[in-house]
Amino acid sequence: MTIAMLITMMLGFALSVSVAVSIGLASIVGIQVNHANMLISVKEIFNAVNKFPLAAIPFFILAGNLMETGGISRRLVDFAKSIVGGVQGGLPMTCVLTCMIFAAVSGSSVATTFAIGAILIPALVEHGYPKSYAAALQATSAELGVIIPPSIPMILYGVAAEVSIGELFIAGFGPGILISGALMVFVWIYCKWKGWGKNDGDGRLGFWTATRKAAWALLMPVIILGGIYGGVFTPTEASAVAVLYALIVGMLIYREIGLQDLAAVLRKSVISSAVIMFIIANAGLFAFLITRAGVPDAIGHWLEQTLQSPHWFLLGVNAALFVIGMFIETSAAIIVLGPILAPVAMHFGVDPVHFGLIMVVNLALGMITPPFGVNLFAACTVAKIPLEQIIKHLIPFVLVVLACLMIITYVPELSLGLRDLVFK
Template identity: 80%
Template sequence: MSFAMLFTMLLCFTLTVSVAVSIGLASIVGIQVADAHMLISVKEMFNSINKFPLAAIPFFILAGNLMETGGISRRLVEFAKSIVGGVQGGLPMTCVLTCMIFAAVSGSSVATTFAVGAILIPALIKHGYPKPWATALQATSAELGVIIPPSIPMILFGVSAEVSIGELFVAGVGPGLLIGGALMLFVWLYSKYKGWGKNDGDGRLSFGKATWQAGWALLMPVIVLGGIYGGVFTPTEAAAVAVFYSLIVGTVVYREIGIKDLYNILRKSVISSAVIMFIIANAGLFAFLLTRAGAPEAIGTWLQQVLQSPFYFLLGINAALFIIGMFIETGAAILVLAPILVPVAVHFGIDPVHLGMVMVVNLALGMVTPPFGVNLFAACTVARISLDRVIKDLIPFIGVILACLMLISYVPEISLTLRDIVFTK
């Protein structure tokens, strides 16, 4: 049954069938091969999405769209530019820093791509940066949207692997800061090497003025993350708070969201949420059938026999996830693979939270790698450029992320130190 399901799924991928439909069709084939009742599909698909933490996903998506339309993202750009925009290469550094701040609320890399990219890609091009390079920068920087908490993939990992979402959120701070800092250092050095960005400081607001204008926007991540880490509300409740705060700031304070805008914001959010939930439902059914067939135990035993140390386990997992991330949507990959890999990681003495960081960072990299990198497609859409023109400029950015990934994999303290401090009993 497992072979028939995997073959069907890979065949559908080859025929460019969407990920959710491919997984769903593979599950139907598995049910037929096992001669099981089709009502299993309805029951397991419902069970997959009938989980309270998943309610955070549509809320975070809605909050990101409200931030984009309500002027919050534009003010965050000006604030970031006031900090790093005064040096040569300051504008691409502003792109990275803005994505880091925006990620602290949105939880979505695609939302970050559209909200920040719509402002900064044209600005980068205007200041003389090549359009393909600016597009590659934006796509890569937006990856921080799923690494810096709150993060939708972390929620999915926590639900599927039965790991504390709060611990995952705290653990994501270290890797997020590492990758953000590495990207800022790289773009600064690369801009100086190329001679780009000598006039990046033009039009930059003073730090005080930019902070004053962005005050309400900057307060948002403080409220959301402070509330989570302070135990005031759960990550799911924090998502609802983010929506309420974004709505109030966008309509009452900044007054950039009108009644007519709400329809388009809600429509876009509903469509995005429905797509993710459809993927989760199908992936849940797929994972249930694989578990019923004994695949996780078989794969786990095989991994323990072949990868006989934590070092080789992490190396093998990183190599496999890098390839998988190129072809399979991040959420679906986490939902299918997390229940399989977590028990093996525990066998090797690897903290499940650490494994979660490795999986999220690695699969987030798949969002910017062809052929199915959603961030890459989103950035190309914003920049109005074909995908093939961006690939060459994308390679150095991928190299930076891979270097950070190796550090995150083999230096678990990057992820776990803050977690241990916050959750010390």
């Protein structure tokens, strides 16, 4: 059964069938080969999406779209530019810092790419940066949308591996700040070397002016994250609060969202949410079937026999996830692999929260690596260029994130230090 499912899934990928449909077809083939009742598919698909924490996904996506339409994104860009935009290469650094702040509300890298890229990619081009570099930078910076909490992939991992979502969120700050800092240092050095960005400070607002104009926007992540860690509401409830806050600020305070804009925002959010939930539904059925077939136990035993130490296990998992992330959408990979790999990691003494951060950061790399990097497609859509044009500028960014991933993997205190301080 398992072989037939894997062959069907890989054949679907090879024929450019969407990830969700390929996984669903593979699951149907597995049921038929096993002569099981097809009603299993209905039951397990329902079970896969019938989880309260998953309600956060459409709310965070809607919050991100409301932020983009309501002028919150633009004010965050001005605020970030007031901090780092005064140096050579300040505009690329502004891109990274803005994505870091925006990520503290949106939870989605694709939403971050569209919301911030629509503002900063044209600005970077106007300041003399190659359009391909601007798109590569935006795609990479938006990856922070799934690492800085709240994060949709962290919610999925928490549900799939039965790990505290609150602990995952607070553990994400260390890796997120590390990657943000590394990217900002890299783009600053790179722009110095290339001679780009000597006029990046043009049109830059003063810090206090930018802060005053962005005050309501900056208050949003404070309310969301403060409410979660203060015990006022759960991460799932926080997503609904984010929508309400973005709606109030966009419509009543900034007054950049009219009633006529809501239909387009809702339509865009529904489509994005439906795509993710469709993947989760099919991946849930797939995970149930391979678990029933004993695949997780078999993989666990094989890893235990082949990789004798936690260090080799983590290195092997990182290599495998890096390749998997190139071909399988992040949400589907987490739903399928989380329940399989998390118990094995615990057997090797790896904290499941730490392992969750390793999975999320590694699979987030899949968002910026061909052939199926969703951030790349989003950034290329905004920049209006073909995918192949950004590969040259993308490679150094991938190497920087890979270096950070190795630090995150082998320095668990980076992820768990703040978690242990708060929860223990």
